[in-house]
Each structure stands twice: as structure tokens, then as C-alpha cells.
Amino acid sequence: MQQSRHYLFVKTLMYRMKMDDLDTPAIEQEFYRLEAGLSGEQKLKRLLSDYHFKSASHIFYNFECINSKGFTHQMDALLITPHFVVVMEVKQISGTLFYKPALHEFSRVQENVSENFPNPFDQAYRHQLFLEHQFKAWQISIPVHHIVVLANHRATLDHSLTNFPIMHMSGIPRFIEKLYRQHPNPRANITFLQNHLEQLYEQLPPRRTIERHRLRNGVLCKACDYVNEMHYRQGYFICPVCGGKSKEALYETFLQYRILVGPRITNKEFREFFNIPCIHIASKLLAKAGLEKHGGNKGTYYLIPEKFE
Numbered sequence: 468m469q470q471s472r473h474y475l476f477v478k479t480l481m482y483r484m485k486m487d488d489l490d491t492p493a494i495e496q497e498f499y500r501l502e503a504g505l506s507g508e509q510k511l512k513r514l515l516s517d518y519h520f521k522s523a524s525h526i527f528y529n530f531e532c533i534n535s536k537g538f539t540h541q542m543d544a545l546l547i548t549p550h551f552v553v554v555m556e557v558k559q560i561s562g563t564l565f566y567k568p569a570l571h572e573f574s575r576v577q578e579n580v581s582e583n584f585p586n587p588f589d590q591a592y593r594h595q596l597f598l599e600h601q602f603k604a605w606q607i608s609i610p611v612h613h614i615v616v617l618a619n620h621r622a623t624l625d626h627s628l629t630n631f632p633i634m635h636m637s638g639i640p641r642f643i644e645k646l647y648r649q650h651p652n653p654r655a656n657i658t659f660l661q662n663h664l665e666q667l668y669e670q671l672p673p674r675r676t677i678e679r680h681r682l683r684n685g686v687l688c689k690a691c692d693y694v695n696e697m698h699y700r701q702g703y704f705i706c707p708v709c710g711g712k713s714k715e716a717l718y719e720t721f722l723q724y725r726i727l728v729g730p731r732i733t734n735k736e737f738r739e740f741f742n743i744p745c746i747h748i749a750s751k752l753l754a755k756a757g758l759e760k761h762g763g764n765k766g767t768y769y770l771i772p773e774k775f776e
């Protein structure tokens with residue numbers, strides 16, 4: 468499963484925000500929301516790996532792309548078969564869900580508090596329309612459906628949602644069986660479809676940015692949930708609280724910088740972010756990490772790779 472860059476950004480940011488920043492609680496909440504969404508997608512993945520498809524099939528989880536007008540699409544799951552295609556919008560919502568179809572209003576009541584949510588039918592239908600348009604351009608004629616999948620079995624669906632494409636996750640195998648009965652003849656070559664969709668796929672940038680001065684500096688201890696700062700001593704980063712000793716922390720901190728700030732880092736920026744005042748140790752560590760060096764004299768910067776070997 469491809470994690471979105473937005474999720475990675477928020478996850479990394481949560482550990483790097485200063486405790487007294489006013490946005491810290493909102494960022495923590497956003498992280499827990501994204502985590503819940505991810506766990507919903509994982510449940511769906513487990514359910515569908517147990518299901519025997521009646522034809523060849525492929526599922527893209529977290530399918531992201533940009534359409535020809537420059538707008539983005541993010542689909543939680545996209546199922547393709549030679550007979551039909553299904554866009555799945557996974558929701559991990561608790562409480563009782565209500566719908567006012569004439570008004571396109573989707574809401575949830577929990578502990579007597581009513582709250583509106585973005586309409587998942589409109590979201591999924593927008594993806595469906597886009598795919599239909601795209602398939603036509605590829606000269607493929609295949610039915611496209613959408614369904615909203617409720618991953619939280621404790622949630623209650625009100626009667627107002629009957630006859631709308633929403634169901635508890637456990638109903639998905641039966642829903643797919645029904646689509647096979649409805650579309651008994653294959654319409655498209657699945658390999659062709661899969662290849663074209665793979666070409667269309669494009670990882671979206673994070674939906675947030677953060678000013679550099681709002682980030683905590685220092686190499687943070689993973690074992691302490693990134694609360695405590697580690698100090699560099701003779702080739703290791705050492706945590707003064709738990710006593711943990713790590714070489715990996717260097718690489719991990721580079722990746723955090725790459726996610727939150729960007730791939731370019733100068734010696735000065737390195738010393739600030741890693742909280743290593745000594746320019747010689749800094750140069751040594753930059754060389755040790757094997758970062759590509761660019762520019763000359765005062766304009767020297769290093770490139771942080773996407774991954775360290």
C-alpha cells in the first residue's frame with residue numbers, strides 16, 4: 468500500500484512541532500484522523516485478499532493522480548476487472564450517519580452532537596466521472612461504479628441512507644458478486660487498463676507546508692517517541708533519557724528534513740536542524756551519510772536522497 472506524502476508529512480510534523488505552538492493539537496488530531504483512514508483501508512485490503520474474484524482483477528490502494536484540468540484525485544481503493552471498475556471511498560466514521568439526498572447533506576450524530584461531513588457520494592461520483600472520461604479517451608468501454616465503504620462496524624446507518632451506494636465493509640463481497648452477475652461479459656483487457664492507470668498515477672504533494680522556524684531542532688530519540696533529543700558522541704547518537712545508542716538516527720533525521728523542508732540542505736542548515744554546532748563534525752557527518760554535493764564555495768548544498776541504502 469502506497470502511503471500518501473501528505474500522511475508522511477503530517478506524521479513527521481507531529482513529532483517536530485514545538486509543544487507551545489498553537490497548531491500542535493490540530494496537527495495531532497489530523498494525524499489520528501489519517502491513521503484511522505489508513506486502518507480502514509488496511510481492513511478492506513484484508514477482506515479483499517480473502518475474496519475469490521471471478522476473473523482477473525487488480526486493486527490500487529490510495530490511487531492518486533492529476534486530471535487534465537490540473538485538479539487532483541485521491542481514491543482510497545480502485546478495483547479493476549475486465550467486466551467493471553469500482554471506485555471505493557473508505558470511511559472510518561463512528562456514530563449514526565444520516566443523509567438528506569435533495570440537499571446532498573451528509574451528517575453524523577454522536578452523543579447528541581450533529582456534525583456535517585463532506586458528501587462521500589459526490590466525492591466518489593466525481594472520481595467515477597473522471598474515470599469514465601479517461602476510459603473513453605483510451606477507447607475502453609467499461610462500466611464504472613462507486614461505493615462508500617464503512618470500515619467501522621459499530622457505526623449505524625440511518626434509513627435515510629437506504630438506496631444510496633453505502634454499506635458496511637462486510638457487504639463488499641456480495642456487492643462484487645452482484646456486479647459480476649450484472650456485467651457477465653468482459654469489456655476490457657485488464658493488463659491494458661492496469662498499465663494505463665499506472666502511467667496516470669502520480670503521487671500528490673502534501674496538502675500542508677510549515678515554516679522552518681516552527682520546527683524543533685535536534686536529532687530526536689525514536690525509542691522515546693521522539694520526545695527527547697539525542698547527542699552525538701564518537702560515531703553514535705545517544706539519548707540521555709533512555710540511554711539508547713543509534714547510528715540510524717542520522718539517516719532518519721535527514722529524511723525528516725527532506726519530508727518537512729526539502730531535499731536540499733547546506734552545512735549551516737544541517738548544523739541548525741541536527742543541533743551540532745561544530746562545523747567539522749557537521750562536515751564529517753555529511754560526508755559519512757554520502758550525500759551528493761552540489762554548487763561551489765558559499766553556494767554549496769547537499770541533496771538528501773529519497774532513501775538511504
Ligand SMILES: [Zn+2]
Nearest residue numbers: 688691706709
Ligand atoms: Zn530515548
